[in-house]
Amino acid sequence: MIVLDYRDKRPIYEQVVEKLERLIVSGALEPDSKMPSVRSLGMELSVNPNTIQRAYTQLEQEGYLYAVSGRGNFVAPESEWREGKKRKVLTEWEEVTKNAKEAGLSYEELADALKEAFGKEQS
Amino acid sequence: MIVLDYRDKRPIYEQVVEKLERLIVSGALEPDSKMPSVRSLGMELSVNPNTIQRAYTQLEQEGYLYAVSGRGNFVAPESEWREGKKRKVLTEWEEVTKNAKEAGLSYEELADALKEAFGKEQS
DNA sequence: CGAGTGTATTATGCTTCTTAATACACTTAG
DNA sequence: CTAAGTGTATTAAGAAGCATAATACACTCG
Numbered sequence: 001m002i003v004l005d006y007r008d009k010r011p012i013y014e015q016v017v018e019k020l021e022r023l024i025v026s027g028a029l030e031p032d033s034k035m036p037s038v039r040s041l042g043m044e045l046s047v048n049p050n051t052i053q054r055a056y057t058q059l060e061q062e063g064y065l066y067a068v069s070g071r072g073n074f075v076a077p078e079s080e081w082r083e084g085k086k087r088k089v090l091t092e093w094e095e096v097t098k099n100a101k102e103a104g105l106s107y108e109e110l111a112d113a114l115k116e117a118f119g120k121e122q123s
Numbered sequence: 124m125i126v127l128d129y130r131d132k133r134p135i136y137e138q139v140v141e142k143l144e145r146l147i148v149s150g151a152l153e154p155d156s157k158m159p160s161v162r163s164l165g166m167e168l169s170v171n172p173n174t175i176q177r178a179y180t181q182l183e184q185e186g187y188l189y190a191v192s193g194r195g196n197f198v199a200p201e202s203e204w205r206e207g208k209k210r211k212v213l214t215e216w217e218e219v220t221k222n223a224k225e226a227g228l229s230y231e232e233l234a235d236a237l238k239e240a241f242g243k244e245q246s
Numbered sequence: 247c248g249a250g251t252g253t254a255t256t257a258t259g260c261t262t263c264t265t266a267a268t269a270c271a272c273t274t275a276g
Numbered sequence: 277c278t279a280a281g282t283g284t285a286t287t288a289a290g291a292a293g294c295a296t297a298a299t300a301c302a303c304t305c306g
Contacts, residue, residue, distance in 0.1 A: 012264075039281080047265090067283060086226050086227055093219050093222075177295095192253080253301085253302085258296085261293085
């Protein structure tokens with residue numbers, strides 16, 4: 001399902017959150033589909049179930065999962081997280097863009113990079 | 124010179140690095156100008172000199188400062204860090220842009236936000 | 247010479263992350 | 277009904293990183 005990067009200095013639970021969030025946002029994990037149990041995903045990643053539990057709890061607080069006692073964790077419907085995610089990522093994008101400007105990157109350079117990222121043809 | 128944010132959960136030395144780098148890149152601290160000594164900046168921020176030393180060492184490794192034994196730390200000439208900084212921040216920008224696209228933000232939305240960030244007039 | 251500088255070392259306390267071992271209530275397949 | 281699998285909670289322990297404190301030493305400059 002996911003692969004951990006041991007060179008990454010961040011906590012494991014944070015990596016798990018990031019990677020699962022990515023799978024959900026990209027649509028690789030469909031709404032209402034069942035997530036692996038904390039025990040099975042812990043086994044698969046050679047990580048303690050508590051660590052997975054911590055990741056799931058955070059994903060639940062952020063609206064990406066919902067838990068059903070005795071049954072498991074499930075991907076939340078898109079309406080629960082899509083708008084919040086867009087707002088969050090746009091704020092981050094504006095911040096990084098500000099840094100880029102400050103570092104000396106020009107409007108034209110970024111405009112070109114933006115076209116590139118969206119597969120637009122260069123003039 | 125700088126102000127620490129105690130709500131920020133990152134290590135102090137990392138905050139110091141980020142804020143000083145910002146001052147250098149923006150030009151607020153001119154090349155070859157003298158930085159505060161590790162002891163004086165430690166006093167000013169109510170932080171241990173070792174913590175400042177750690178920040179200075181990292182800034183030196185990244186090319187923003189150079190140290191002269193017995194005299195102090197100084198801002199490195201722009202040629203030492205400008206290009207590296209631009210490359211680094213562009214890579215980060217491309218990554219965040221990819222995330223924004225994946226989260227559902229359109230080319231038009233980002234193009235508008237880019238114009239906004241550079242103070243361009245909207246058509 | 248003395249004050250101020252960078253730099254290094256050692257020790258200590260604190261917080262966070264992670265593992266481990268349980269425990270309990272719930273749901274579902276058999 | 278029973279057993280297995282689920283989420284969830286608790287407690288204990290170890291490891292690592294962060295920060296402070298107290299020194300120490302070589303250097304530069306007034």
